[in-house]
Every structure is written in C-alpha cells, then in structure tokens.
Amino acid sequence: MSAKVTGGCHCGEVRYECTEAPLKAGHCQCENCQKFSGTGHASNVMLLKEAFSSTGEVSTYEYQAESGNTMARAFCPKCGTPVYGTSSGNEAVVMVRAGGMDDPTLFDPAFVLFTTKGQDWDTVDENIPSFPGMPG
Ligand SMILES: [Zn+2]
Numbered sequence: 001m002s003a004k005v006t007g008g009c010h011c012g013e014v015r016y017e018c019t020e021a022p023l024k025a026g027h028c029q030c031e032n033c034q035k036f037s038g039t040g041h042a043s044n045v046m047l048l049k050e051a052f053s054s055t056g057e058v059s060t061y062e063y064q065a066e067s068g069n070t071m072a073r074a075f076c077p078k079c080g081t082p083v084y085g086t087s088s089g090n091e092a093v094v095m096v097r098a099g100g101m102d103d104p105t106l107f108d109p110a111f112v113l114f115t116t117k118g119q120d121w122d123t124v125d126e127n128i129p130s131f132p133g134m135p136g
C-alpha cells in the first residue's frame with residue numbers, strides 16, 4: 001500500500017510516512033503548543049501509529065502533561081524541526097505537524113482546541129468548531 005501521508009524535517013535527515021489517511025486534524029492554542037511551535041498555536045494531524053513509520057535518528061523530549069499523560073516529542077537533532085509526538089493517553093496514534101507534511105494542503109482542520117489560552121494576536125478560523133479546552 002502506498003503512503004497517504006509523507007513528510008519530514010527541514011534538513012531531510014528524518015522522514016516519515018503513513019499508509020492511512022489522517023484520523024483527525026485541528027489547531028491547538030494550548031500553552032505547550034505555543035511553546036513548542038514558538039508562535040500562537042500548533043496545527044496538528046493525528047495519524048494511526050500502526051500505519052506510521054519513520055527513518056532517521058530523532059531526539060526525544062518527554063514531559064508530563066496536566067492530564068497526567070507522558071508526552072514525547074521527537075525532533076531532528078540536526079535541524080531541530082519537531083517531527084512527531086506521542087502521548088501515553090492514546091498509544092494508538094501519533095501527531096505530526098501540518099507544515100511538516102510534504103503536501104501541507106492535506107491539512108483539513110476540523111476544530112480549534114484551548115481557545116481560552118489563545119493570544120489576542122493569534123486568530124484562527126472562526127468557521128470551525130472551537131473548544132475552550134480539550135473536549136471530553
Ligand atoms: Zn532535520
């Protein structure tokens with residue numbers, strides 16, 4: 001089966017592919033996503049882990065989320081691009097960034113999360129559903 005989603009880091013050392021189409025996609029304005037993106041929000045794409053594979057060495061940074069889940073962020077040790085992330089809260093999926101995909105037009109955001117944390121200067125699409133936090 002051919003890859004539905006391919007992508008990688010800026011320098012090209014780390015590459016990934018997923019043979020299944022994205023499960024979900026949306027923006028997140030939480031404080032962690034602000035920090036990790038260096039701007040107002042992250043544009044995240046959820047992929048099925050069993051269909052996902054990557055090549056190239058990554059560095060991994062782990063931290064504890066407010067939910068208690070352990071989050072792991074994999075990034076390229078050479079160029080620093082965030083490549084994918086996982087959460088102990090859902091071992092079946094991995095998250096990648098919209099702009100890291102070879103074809104960012106595949107990104108089809110369906111929601112905005114943590115709008116209460118959003119900055120006034122960070123405007124997102126008002127025509128898609130938004131949530132003040134993480135919907136239950
Ligand atoms: Zn790189």
Ligand SMILES: [Zn+2]
Binds near residue numbers: 028029030031033034
């Ligand atoms: Zn977030």
